[in-house]
Amino acid sequence: MAQRITPRSKNYSDWYVDIVLNAKLADYSPVKGTMVIRPRGYALWERMQSALDAMFKATGHENAYFPLLIPESFLKKEAEHVEGFAPECAVVTHGGGEELDEPLVIRPTSETIIWSMYKKWIQSYRDLPLLINQWANVVRWEKRTRLFLRTTEFLWQEGHTAHATEKEAREEALRMLEVYRTFAEEYMALPVYTGVKSESEKFAGAVDTYAIEAMMQDRKALQAGTSHFLGQNFAKAFDVTFQSQESTLEHVWATSWGVSTRLIGALIMAHSDDSGLVLPPKLAPTQVVVIPIFKNDTKDQVIEFTRRVHASLGKDLRTVIDEDDKNSPGWKFSEWEMVGVPVRVEIGPRDMERGQAVLVRRDTGEKSTVPVAEVAGRVHSLLDEIQTSLFRKAKAFQTECTHEVDTYEDMKRVLENEGGFVVAPWDGSPESEARVKEDTKATIRVLPFGNEEKAKGKTCAISGKPAKHIAVFAKSY
RNA sequence: CGGGAUGUAGCCUAGUGGCUAAGGCGCCUGCUUUGGGAGCAGGAGAUCGGAGGUUCGAAUCCUCUCAUCCCGACCA
Numbered sequence: 001m002a003q004r005i006t007p008r009s010k011n012y013s014d015w016y017v018d019i020v021l022n023a024k025l026a027d028y029s030p031v032k033g034t035m036v037i038r039p040r041g042y043a044l045w046e047r048m049q050s051a052l053d054a055m056f057k058a059t060g061h062e063n064a065y066f067p068l069l070i071p072e073s074f075l076k077k078e079a080e081h082v083e084g085f086a087p088e089c090a091v092v093t094h095g096g097g098e099e100l101d102e103p104l105v106i107r108p109t110s111e112t113i114i115w116s117m118y119k120k121w122i123q124s125y126r127d128l129p130l131l132i133n134q135w136a137n138v139v140r141w142e143k144r145t146r147l148f149l150r151t152t153e154f155l156w157q158e159g160h161t162a163h164a165t166e167k168e169a170r171e172e173a174l175r176m177l178e179v180y181r182t183f184a185e186e187y188m189a190l191p192v193y194t195g196v197k198s199e200s201e202k203f204a205g206a207v208d209t210y211a212i213e214a215m216m217q218d219r220k221a222l223q224a225g226t227s228h229f230l231g232q233n234f235a236k237a238f239d240v241t242f243q244s245q246e247s248t249l250e251h252v253w254a255t256s257w258g259v260s261t262r263l264i265g266a267l268i269m270a271h272s273d274d275s276g277l278v279l280p281p282k283l284a285p286t287q288v289v290v291i292p293i294f295k296n297d298t299k300d301q302v303i304e305f306t307r308r309v310h311a312s313l314g315k316d317l318r319t320v321i322d323e324d325d326k327n328s329p330g331w332k333f334s335e336w337e338m339v340g341v342p343v344r345v346e347i348g349p350r351d352m353e354r355g356q357a358v359l360v361r362r363d364t365g366e367k368s369t370v371p372v373a374e375v376a377g378r379v380h381s382l383l384d385e386i387q388t389s390l391f392r393k394a395k396a397f398q399t400e401c402t403h404e405v406d407t408y409e410d411m412k413r414v415l416e417n418e419g420g421f422v423v424a425p426w427d428g429s430p431e432s433e434a435r436v437k438e439d440t441k442a443t444i445r446v447l448p449f450g451n452e453e454k455a456k457g458k459t460c461a462i463s464g465k466p467a468k469h470i471a472v473f474a475k476s477y
Numbered sequence: 478c479g480g481g482a483u484g485u486a487g488c489c490u491a492g493u494g495g496c497u498a499a500g501g502c503g504c505c506u507g508c509u510u511u512g513g514g515a516g517c518a519g520g521a522g523a524u525c526g527g528a529g530g531u532u533c534g535a536a537u538c539c540u541c542u543c544a545u546c547c548c549g550a551c552c553a
Contacts, residue, residue: 017546299511327515328512331511331515333514348512350512351512
């Protein structure tokens, strides 16, 4: 048998690419840095979309759609924003066979075009808050790409909200960060650290960037979602004002927040193994596969029996039955493991005689034999167990990968040898932050909420000066 | 954009100047099979990434070019 997936222990990058290609989640497309999301990958995205979209709606947001093309001049209106994004913008210079008067930028993000519209839509405090989300594609010209994790074009959602007060906008940014944390933990079974980004890591144009950071199996961190408090930066750049209840003219306060198809990469790298994908049941496009095992003389009876068991699972689960008679059962087992279906139900002639079925967990490989009458109930509880168990396992790994250190020697040693998150006192200076990056390639992933209190009386692990923060460092994607 | 590597059938690989480019996987047809990636027989599928050059003769040597992957600098 040919090994189709490079073991993680041999080469983690190859393993990741093998999983994506062999599980048919995506494929390389002709333009460098772009990829095709194949049906199995897109189905995962659809699962994520529907869960997130419901959460956005539940917090009062509405969906809309803004255009792909943005006048170049819009981007230049916010100084930091243009500085941050100009190098990675794709620009359209020709259209209709003629050179355009003004080049058009393909959106790397939509703040500018959205705020140009918000100027038209907002006059009074009665128009606020304005809570809009869009599901869209964006383009950022990346030099180094990786399937799902970093591609030139990707899919995401971007929420853009406008508020009357700073307090309300900050609350919104934190509320959406919490939505992302909940989604990551409850749906993706992925524990995350939350907090605020350092000055050098924050979004171009934001006052504060909040993020969720997850740990991958190779002990590198991955930013899985961001939420920005934009202050009045864009309101001022686009002159968006409203008349308050007290009749004063004020600039609007803003947030934006997003997660992308990168989450699919996070999901793969968090849970999968050398046999293929491992998916949390809540997001798995197919939750249960039923495989009849038959010989020629028993084929009809076994299939008939298997169909009844399959039907007994009910309509609330996403299930398939694999009746193909060309491939052997062993082949099917491997194939469905590759795809990451959480529970497999095997039914052969012996099971039929005894009125039972064999259930197999994808995450642990554990097999159990269950009377057919109990299959539906047992499958439901197994799916719950798998969801919980994946999270627990990932949580234990996150804990194991988190090291608190006080000295620079320890910091370098841990980052070099063990990887993972390093939690250390930091003086808050860009110099110390830069030194760590220079020496270890690690960056500050997040400054946890409330870290300033804990930093009191401590000294910076890098400079030895009084610490202002307790920072979480890691090498990252 | 620097450093490294690789381009031969859908995929993986052999072939380092000489006959009609070889094998495995996959694919198609038929039969036989089916409890962890089955077996037999037959079959289709390649102008060897592209262009130019050297040579009686090039997948193989030279020049240029394109693409992809890996490692760095930049980023969700």
